[in-house]
Amino acid sequence: MQKTHVTATVNGDVKEFLCDPSDTLLQVLRDELGLTGTKEGCGSGDCGACSVLINDRLVCSCLVLGVEANGEAIETVEGIGEGDKLHVIQEKFLEHAALQCGICTPGLVVSTKALLEENPDPSEEEARYYLAGNLCRCTGYDKIIKAVMDAAKTMREKA
Amino acid sequence: MRLDHCYSMTAHVIFSSELQKFTGVREATVQAEDYRSLVIEITDRYEGLSAADIEDMSVAINGEIIVEPMLEKIDHGSEVHFLYRIEGG
Amino acid sequence: MSEAQDFKYIGQRTIRPDGHDKVTGRANYAADLSLPGMIWGKILRSPHAHALINRIDTSKAEADPNVFAVMTHADIPNQTASGIRNILARDKVFYHGHAVAAVAAVSEAAAERALGLIEVDYSILKPVMNIDDATSNDSPILHDDLFTKGMPEEPKAPSNVASRNELSKGDIEAGFAEAEVVIEREFRTATVHQGYIEPHACTVRYDEDGHSMIWCSTQGHFAVRATTASMLNIEQTKLNVIASEIGGGFGGKLGVYLEPVALVLSKKSGRPVKMQMDRNEVFMASGPGSATRNWVKIGAKKDGTITAMEAKLCYEAGWAPGSSPLGPACMTVFTPYDVDNQYVEGYEVVVNKARCAAYRAPGAPQSEYACEMVINELADELGMDPIDLRLKNVAKEGTQTMYGPKLKAVGLVECLEAARDSAQYKTALKENQGRGVASGFWFNVGGESSVVINMNEDGTGTIVEGSPDIGGSRASMQMMAAEELQMPVEAFSAIIGDTQNLPYSNPTGGSRTTFATGMAVVEAAADVVSQLKERAAATWNITPEQVEWKDGKAFNTKGEGVLTAAEICGSAAKTGGHISGRGNISARGASPSFAVHLADIEVDPDTGKTTVVRYTAIQDAGKAIHPSYVEGQYQGGSAQGIGWALNEEYVYSSDGRLENPGFLDYRIPLASDLPMIETVIVEVPNSFHPFGVRGIGETGIIPPLAACGTAVSNAIGIRMSELPMSPPKILKAIQDAS
Ligand code: FES
Numbered sequence: 012m013q014k015t016h017v018t019a020t021v022n023g024d025v026k027e028f029l030c031d032p033s034d035t036l037l038q039v040l041r042d043e044l045g046l047t048g049t050k051e052g053c054g055s056g057d058c059g060a061c062s063v064l065i066n067d068r069l070v071c072s073c074l075v076l077g078v079e080a081n082g083e084a085i086e087t088v089e090g091i092g093e094g095d096k097l098h099v100i101q102e103k104f105l106e107h108a109a110l111q112c113g114i115c116t117p118g119l120v121v122s123t124k125a126l127l128e129e130n131p132d133p134s135e136e137e138a139r140y141y142l143a144g145n146l147c148r149c150t151g152y153d154k155i156i157k158a159v160m161d162a163a164k165t166m167r168e169k170a
Numbered sequence: 171m172r173l174d175h176c177y178s179m180t181a182h183v184i185f186s187s188e189l190q191k192f193t194g195v196r197e198a199t200v201q202a203e204d205y206r207s208l209v210i211e212i213t214d215r216y217e218g219l220s221a222a223d224i225e226d227m228s229v230a231i232n233g234e235i236i237v238e239p240m241l242e243k244i245d246h247g248s249e250v251h252f253l254y255r256i257e258g259g
Numbered sequence: 260m261s262e263a264q265d266f267k268y269i270g271q272r273t274i275r276p277d278g279h280d281k282v283t284g285r286a287n288y289a290a291d292l293s294l295p296g297m298i299w300g301k302i303l304r305s306p307h308a309h310a311l312i313n314r315i316d317t318s319k320a321e322a323d324p325n326v327f328a329v330m331t332h333a334d335i336p337n338q339t340a341s342g343i344r345n346i347l348a349r350d351k352v353f354y355h356g357h358a359v360a361a362v363a364a365v366s367e368a369a370a371e372r373a374l375g376l377i378e379v380d381y382s383i384l385k386p387v388m389n390i391d392d393a394t395s396n397d398s399p400i401l402h403d404d405l406f407t408k409g410m411p412e413e414p415k416a417p418s419n420v421a422s423r424n425e426l427s428k429g430d431i432e433a434g435f436a437e438a439e440v441v442i443e444r445e446f447r448t449a450t451v452h453q454g455y456i457e458p459h460a461c462t463v464r465y466d467e468d469g470h471s472m473i474w475c476s477t478q479g480h481f482a483v484r485a486t487t488a489s490m491l492n493i494e495q496t497k498l499n500v501i502a503s504e505i506g507g508g509f510g511g512k513l514g515v516y517l518e519p520v521a522l523v524l525s526k527k528s529g530r531p532v533k534m535q536m537d538r539n540e541v542f543m544a545s546g547p548g549s550a551t552r553n554w555v556k557i558g559a560k561k562d563g564t565i566t567a568m569e570a571k572l573c574y575e576a577g578w579a580p581g582s583s584p585l586g587p588a589c590m591t592v593f594t595p596y597d598v599d600n601q602y603v604e605g606y607e608v609v610v611n612k613a614r615c616a617a618y619r620a621p622g623a624p625q626s627e628y629a630c631e632m633v634i635n636e637l638a639d640e641l642g643m644d645p646i647d648l649r650l651k652n653v654a655k656e657g658t659q660t661m662y663g664p665k666l667k668a669v670g671l672v673e674c675l676e677a678a679r680d681s682a683q684y685k686t687a688l689k690e691n692q693g694r695g696v697a698s699g700f701w702f703n704v705g706g707e708s709s710v711v712i713n714m715n716e717d718g719t720g721t722i723v724e725g726s727p728d729i730g731g732s733r734a735s736m737q738m739m740a741a742e743e744l745q746m747p748v749e750a751f752s753a754i755i756g757d758t759q760n761l762p763y764s765n766p767t768g769g770s771r772t773t774f775a776t777g778m779a780v781v782e783a784a785a786d787v788v789s790q791l792k793e794r795a796a797a798t799w800n801i802t803p804e805q806v807e808w809k810d811g812k813a814f815n816t817k818g819e820g821v822l823t824a825a826e827i828c829g830s831a832a833k834t835g836g837h838i839s840g841r842g843n844i845s846a847r848g849a850s851p852s853f854a855v856h857l858a859d860i861e862v863d864p865d866t867g868k869t870t871v872v873r874y875t876a877i878q879d880a881g882k883a884i885h886p887s888y889v890e891g892q893y894q895g896g897s898a899q900g901i902g903w904a905l906n907e908e909y910v911y912s913s914d915g916r917l918e919n920p921g922f923l924d925y926r927i928p929l930a931s932d933l934p935m936i937e938t939v940i941v942e943v944p945n946s947f948h949p950f951g952v953r954g955i956g957e958t959g960i961i962p963p964l965a966a967c968g969t970a971v972s973n974a975i976g977i978r979m980s981e982l983p984m985s986p987p988k989i990l991k992a993i994q995d996a997s
């Protein structure tokens with residue numbers, strides 16, 4: 012099968028890759044670009060472990076084709092931190108012990124960033140509904156929601 | 171000090187319903203110094219009860235579940251229970 | 260240990276050592292390792308629930324230029340290894356999704372396509388899909404060599420009942436004769452899955468010289484080594500199993516599914532092989548927890564004294580006899596109650612479903628659900644508060660359990676009192692809301708753990724342990740080492756060793772890691788302390804007894820002088836070489852953890868939809884090393900139990916195919932489904948552990964089933980007796996009642 016040449020900005024760097032037309036963005040990120048921080052939990056858009064931002068829009072990368080990334084700006088969990096410092100969201104996840112096994116964490120960090128960009132002051136209910144696409148089997152979500160609310164507050168104070 | 175301490179230890183063994191099929195009794199008094207000799211004693215005493223039947227079970231000695239009891243000392247008056255195996259999740 | 264110990268580090272909420280890697284995406288899980296030249300393996304699975312395999316023709320797949328290797332059951336070297344027929348079916352498939360053959364090809368997609376080239380000729384048999392059918396007279400028999408174990412008389416014909424268990428104490432008939440109120444009821448629970456978010460995956464490499472490497476996500480890499488080595492006739496020393504980070508297990512990653520297959524494919528192809536189950540395969544072929552049919556009868560006097568408790572428990576094993584947790588189910592069912600007369604009879608039944616795997620407190624949620632539901636009904640019948648009824652009959656130190664030993668100090672009374680005093684219990688309910696309370700009991704286990712603490716030249720230490728860390732246990736290990744050595748938590752890192760560089764450890768399971776591996780850490784740390792004292796003594800030319808270790812430093816009690824760990828370790832070459840402590844133990848004294856949960860649930864009478872409006876989980880931790888991760892276990896267990904109670908179930912078609920092998924239709928709780936889960940950590944120390952720890956990981960999944968079951972029943976005024984209580988079932992119950 013003929014591969015397609017794709018150019019995309021990934022976490023700020025311009026990347027070029029060859030991509031099978033049926034490859035998902037998730038496969039490209041993990042297998043071509045070595046960005047294994049984005050996880051696969053289902054491959055069908057049901058778990059959110061593969062969440063990434065395309066031009067600041069939250070998507071499940073398992074539902075996007077690699078070729079669709081052409082010319083777009085992709086942000087993955089690897090690009091969330093600021094240089095050698097964690098993003099506030101990441102800090103708050105650690106502080107609140109909002110992860111156990113951590114497989115859902117990259118997706119949740121990315122989704123939380125999207126949430127707080129859209130809505131810097133979400134209610135608990137709004138946060139819960141926004142993050143309903145990110146499954147976590149370990150935590151019961153309690154500490155995740157606390158981390159998200161605390162991150163929102165800290166980010167508002169900083170802004 | 172009672173004299174029987176010098177010779178051997180007496181343990182009180184309680185068989186699960188599963189093992190009662192072989193032993194015909196629920197409880198027995200067995201003289202043994204350690205778990206290994208206790209198993210030899212009861213498999214000798216009860217025909218049909220084999221060491222393999224016992225291997226499938228967990229053991230509690232004086233209330234404590236012991237995973238690998240082979241070398242366990244049996245104090246005088248100990249209670250030894252055979253239980254179904256416990257697997258965690 | 261003394262009753263109230265003062266701790267310097269234990270009990271703090273430190274940042275876990277693996278945390279940065281996990282929030283940045285650097286942490287490597289099962290599917291994250293790729294090797295040069297690597298190819299992809301995939302498994303062909305049975306489309307039928309029950310069928311004979313007449314012939315497997317792999318020739319077309321083998322001829323595919325993209326394919327490097329093809330294998331079937333016959334390619335597994337040790338044909339007598341245990342569990343081998345679940346790895347790849349031999350002459351019969353026993354469930355929809357049963358592995359039949361495997362290929363390795365240049366890409367995942369190519370492997371997938373090649374599976375379509377394998378021809379399997381089946382003779383389809385009628386599937387047996389539940390306990391009722393399996394035990395009916397005209398049921399097909401799954402295994403013609405299966406004779407029920409544990410029957411009073413030797414059975415003459417094969418049966419789908421794999422075994423019978425029985426436990427008793429006291430005189431059950433006399434107990435019921437004394438009773439003034441008797442309640443009996445039958446309950447059913449559906450097949451459920453652990454639902455870890457990370458699918459099973461591995462990357463393996465078989466080298467020409469016979470050495471091999473397995474990288475995989477598992478709760479026990481030593482168990483993976485043992486199973487794989489035995490199936491492939493490899494010496495254990497030639498097989499290194501590396502435990503990747505693990506994305507959830509809950510018992511479901513104790514078993515082995517892919518690794519032996521991947522290694523055979525690697526050997527055949529001469530290439531490293533990666534295999535990853537997709538989500539459908541995870542649901543079809545791994546996991547499930549037993550579906551059950553459980554009957555419980557309880558008798559009491561009018562004052563609430565329970566006189567007799569009786570149960571008949573039936574557990575599905577899936578297709579493989581011995582796979583159900585029937586033993587623990589029987590042992591746990593009545594343990595929260597100090598009642599003289601108890602009797603339980605249990606049956607394990609085989610059906611055409613995937614082989615059951617352990618799932619958090621295996622066996623206990625289903626059996627204790629039945630008991631707790633009847634207890635709550637009894638409280639209603641007696642006009643008693645359900646917590647008072649429990650307190651009146653509560654299991655405590657000295658209670659004779661039905662399974663044998665007497666309980667040591669346990670914290671159930673304290674949990675019940677905390678529930679009674681909780682904010683939630685005092686809050687009034689609104690319309691269409693109901694409240695449920697339930698207790699839970701789990702044994703916890705000890706077992707083998709090995710730990711090495713290597714002291715570095717700068718006086719910091721590296722803890723190497725053999726228990727895969729699923730929920731933050733490395734943080735606890737750091738804290739326990741810090742406490743014992745009286746050095747800051749940050750002075751230690753903690754890693755999970757491979758099977759080749761660390762002594763043996765049992766898997767992470769049975770709530771044993773913080774307890775048993777923690778004990779090994781303490782032992783290794785104490786070993787370090789004694790070596791540090793010896794070295795300081797050598798430096799000062801005094802005896803080790805004349806050295807005191809305090810605040811992370813050695814003090815010369817015979818004169819002037821203080822040496823830090825850094826000073827001692829930095830000059831270790833002069834005093835005898837590298838300092839490392841060791842703790843290889845077979846841990847004793849694991850002690851049960853009891854829990855009490857409260858659930859408030861609102862039911863929409865028009866749709867049957869449930870909303871958990873408030874939830875409190877109370878549990879005895881003995882001593883919480885890292886309270887945040889203890890709370891996390893309580894909350895996570897609660898959420899899984901709530902899912903089990905309200906929505907989760909395997910749905911099968913009439914021909915035995917699993918119809919909902921995905922997260923869309925197998926619905927685990929979402930963030931929007933749950934409220935905050937309030938927690939209370941009760942601490943009744945376990946005197947066998949140096950810091951008082953009890954295992955806490957599993958108990959939390961037990962009480963939600965009956966807490967939710969009772970809450971829904973109370974909300975709609977109808978006694979529900981089947982899980983899950985999904986909206987259609989609730990709606991039907993409401994309609995049937997009116
Ligand atoms: S892997 Fe994309 S949503 Fe689950």
Ligand code: FES
Pocket residue numbers: 109110111112113114115116146147148149150456506507
């Ligand atoms: S922390 Fe394990 S799935 Fe969320």
